[in-house]
Amino acid sequence: MFYSIVSQTKFWRSVLGLALGFAVIFIVIKGLLAQGSFLIFFNSWRNVLGLILGSLIYGFFAAYSRFYKHFKARKQ
Numbered sequence: 001m002f003y004s005i006v007s008q009t010k011f012w013r014s015v016l017g018l019a020l021g022f023a024v025i026f027i028v029i030k031g032l033l034a035q036g037s038f039l040i041f042f043n044s045w046r047n048v049l050g051l052i053l054g055s056l057i058y059g060f061f062a063a064y065s066r067f068y069k070h071f072k073a074r075k076q
Contacts, residue, residue, distance in 0.1 A: 005067045014066070019059030023051055
């Protein structure tokens with residue numbers, strides 16, 4: 001079941017969409033907590049790399065859970 005979910009292009013589009021949404025929300029909240037300095041987050045490459053990896057991991061697990069529920073419901 002894992003390979004049938006991961007091999008779909010819809011799944012990867014969903015992963016990227018969720019990752020982008022998470023990253024934007026994270027940057028906005030981080031900027032508001034830093035009192036409006038939205039670009040200060042990008043000063044370190046570690047922050048950017050952590051944001052990219054964290055967003056992709058979040059997007060992968062969130063999309064996989066949605067697709068898994070869909071496949072499970074369709075089999076029953």
